[in-house]
Amino acid sequence: MRWQVFLLYFIIKLQSHYLLSGPVLVRGITPFSPSLDAMAKAEHALFAILLLFSPESILAADASATASWVTGRRPLIPTPTDVSFIKSSCLTTRYPALCVHYLSRYAAFIRGSDRDLAQVALNVSLSRSRSAASFVSRLFRARDLSPWDHRAVRDCVENMEDTVDRLAQSVREIARAGWGASVDFEWHLSNVQTWVSAALTDENTCTDGFTRQSPGDLMVKVAVRRRVVDVAQVTSNALALVNRFASRHRSAGGDP
Numbered sequence: 001m002r003w004q005v006f007l008l009y010f011i012i013k014l015q016s017h018y019l020l021s022g023p024v025l026v027r028g029i030t031p032f033s034p035s036l037d038a039m040a041k042a043e044h045a046l047f048a049i050l051l052l053f054s055p056e057s058i059l060a061a062d063a064s065a066t067a068s069w070v071t072g073r074r075p076l077i078p079t080p081t082d083v084s085f086i087k088s089s090c091l092t093t094r095y096p097a098l099c100v101h102y103l104s105r106y107a108a109f110i111r112g113s114d115r116d117l118a119q120v121a122l123n124v125s126l127s128r129s130r131s132a133a134s135f136v137s138r139l140f141r142a143r144d145l146s147p148w149d150h151r152a153v154r155d156c157v158e159n160m161e162d163t164v165d166r167l168a169q170s171v172r173e174i175a176r177a178g179w180g181a182s183v184d185f186e187w188h189l190s191n192v193q194t195w196v197s198a199a200l201t202d203e204n205t206c207t208d209g210f211t212r213q214s215p216g217d218l219m220v221k222v223a224v225r226r227r228v229v230d231v232a233q234v235t236s237n238a239l240a241l242v243n244r245f246a247s248r249h250r251s252a253g254g255d256p
Helices: 002-020 036-053 056-061 063-070 080-090 096-110 114-140 147-176 183-208 218-252
Strands: 024-026 029-032
Touching: 080 096, 080 114, 080 218, 096 114, 096 218, 114 147, 114 183, 114 218, 147 183, 147 218, 183 218
Parallel strands: none
Antiparallel strands: 024 029
16 A cells, blocks of 8 residues: 555656646647646645545655645745644644644645645544544453453444544545535535444544443453544544535635
């Protein structure tokens, strides 16, 4: 998967170079110089494609190279304004400190864009849910689980698989949302909000099987809850930022 991602990255980078470097001269065709608005939308589209195919680990591993083309020759180090935008936006979430922790590293990519902030938040949530789902799946295959733990972990595996599916759907769907205030935009954002809410329900259902009062091994309960609660909190934050993006998009009559 990693080599496909970097191949896609190279192709998009090459395309963005020709788009953003100025007028393109093609024999028999009038030179075309994209407007700043078109260039900005192209950057956002390219960023969305990268996020679709790049899990959080790959984004972090290739942060320097990614920033150089996603940010359109901007400095790789985020500006105070970029960081301030993340912090102020995270105040609208239920877990602002966790929100800043996970999203501030992408401040230079997001650049004050509500759309990109929502996309990154969803991708981080998807990445965390995949990690937790992998852990729970490995735990389920352990042979020394008690009958109670085995059933609880099995149910959690199903919940986390559903979570991953719904968040992956949400990541794809938000990338399809249009730029103007339209029925098409409302349809896609409504789908995202529904699926992220359902993913959050799945995560909470998983943790319900590992409360202090439930039977089972304490270490198993602690290990599962620590990972799934983290995912639930990150997903809750992502939903809040998606709702914020939708509200601000409608108020502005489209992306500002």
